[in-house]
Amino acid sequence: DGGITQSPKYLFRKEGQNVTLSCEQNLNHDAMYWYRQDPGQGLRLIYYSQIVNDFQKGDIAEGYSVSREKKESFPLTVTSAQKNPTAFYLCASSINRGVTEAFFGQGTRLTVV
Amino acid sequence: DAKTTQPPSMDCAEGRAANLPCNHSTISGNEYVYWYRQIHSQGPQYIIHGLKNNETNEMASLIITEDRKSSTLILPHATLRDTAVYYCIVLRTASKLTFGTGTRLQVTL
Numbered sequence: 001d002g003g004i005t006q007s008p009k010y011l012f013r014k015e016g017q018n019v020t021l022s023c024e025q026n027l028n029h030d031a032m033y034w035y036r037q038d039p040g041q042g043l044r045l046i047y048y049s050q051i052v053n054d055f056q057k058g059d060i061a062e063g064y065s066v067s068r069e070k071k072e073s074f075p076l077t078v079t080s081a082q083k084n085p086t087a088f089y090l091c092a093s094s095i096n097r098g099v100t101e102a103f104f105g106q107g108t109r110l111t112v113v
Numbered sequence: 114d115a116k117t118t119q120p121p122s123m124d125c126a127e128g129r130a131a132n133l134p135c136n137h138s139t140i141s142g143n144e145y146v147y148w149y150r151q152i153h154s155q156g157p158q159y160i161i162h163g164l165k166n167n168e169t170n171e172m173a174s175l176i177i178t179e180d181r182k183s184s185t186l187i188l189p190h191a192t193l194r195d196t197a198v199y200y201c202i203v204l205r206t207a208s209k210l211t212f213g214t215g216t217r218l219q220v221t222l
Contacts, residue, residue, distance in 0.1 A: 033210060042200070043157070043212040058209070090156050092210065101147075102210050104156030 003027065006091050006105035013085075013112050021076045021108045023091035029103070030096035032074035036060060037088040037107075046089075049074055050096050078110065085112045117201045122217040125195075131188040133216050135201030138182040144205050146177060148186045150197040151215070157200065160186065191220045 004025040013019045023032065031050045035043040035058075045058030049068040063082025068074055074093075078085045088109050094102040118136040125131040137146065147162040161168055161175045163184070168175045174187040188195050200215040 035212070042198075042214040043151075045209065045211050048209050056209070059211070088154070092156070094210070101159035101162070102149075102157075104158070106156050107154070 004091060004093050004103050004105045006089075006108050008108060009106065011108055011110045013110070015112055016080045017112075018080060019078050019085075019110065019112075021078065021089055021091075021110070023074045023076065023105060025072055025074075025093040025103070027093055027103060028071070029093035030071070031094045031102075032068070033092040033094075033102070034058075034064070034066065034074070034076045035090040035092070037090060043090060046076065085110060117203055117213055119199075119201050119213065119216045121214065122219070124219050124221060125188075125191045127192055127220050127222055128190055131191040131195065131218055131220070133186040133188075133199050133201075133218065134183065135186070136183045137201070137203045140181050140203050141205070144203045146175065146181075146184050147202045147204065148173070148175065149200045149202065149212075150195075151200070152194075152197045157212070160199075191218075193220050193222070196220045 007022045033048040034046040037043050044060050046064050047066040049055035052071050055066050055068050065077045088107050090107045091105045092102045094100045145162050145164050148160040149157040151157040160172050163175045177184045198215040198217050200212050
């Protein structure tokens with residue numbers, strides 16, 4: 001089935017460790033996004049990529065890094081520089097032309113202890 | 114992209130129409146109005162979008178005022194499964210997708 005997959009669904013890490021969240025899509029979408037959501041809050045944009053090998057910072061990029069080496073993959077690394085990494089992380093993709101809808105994964109809930 | 118303003122929360126009785134307002138008074142001529150919803154602990158789901166004309170699909174109707182400064186998402190017969198946070202977003206083609214805080218709709222028996 002076509003879609004966007006995030007893995008794992010739950011992730012636990014010790015403080016000070018870097019951790020990489022996976023996001024894969026087989027929708028042939030050009031654009032991909034990473035969002036962070038804290039309890040009771042809206043989605044905040046971390047990074048987005050509109051084409052392979054290119055990405056831009058969103059509103060809260062500090063402490064995060066991404067890569068876009070393949071069209072179907074947009075991994076997010078939460079580094080030890082991120083002060084409060086515990087959150088719900090959502091990945092999305094969309095075509096990058098015309099009027100379009102974004103498709104979201106089911107999210108990864110990261111807990112740093 | 115234009116900013117949007119939505120009420121933080123609304124209630125609706127099951128079976129009744131839910132009318133969710135959104136103000137986007139600074140919208141530009143080439144910006145579309147999109148609606149998404151997020152059921153608890155899931156990824157957001159696209160509902161509908163429009164430019165000038167009213168739109169309807171199997172999920173909802175979108176009413177955009179003539180001056181395009183506001184819109185209303187209508188769920189014609191709300192059910193308990195429609196309880197979610199609803200986001201109104203205004204953006205141009207191929208621009209970055211950003212979310213506000215949305216409206217938390219609670220559908221009750």
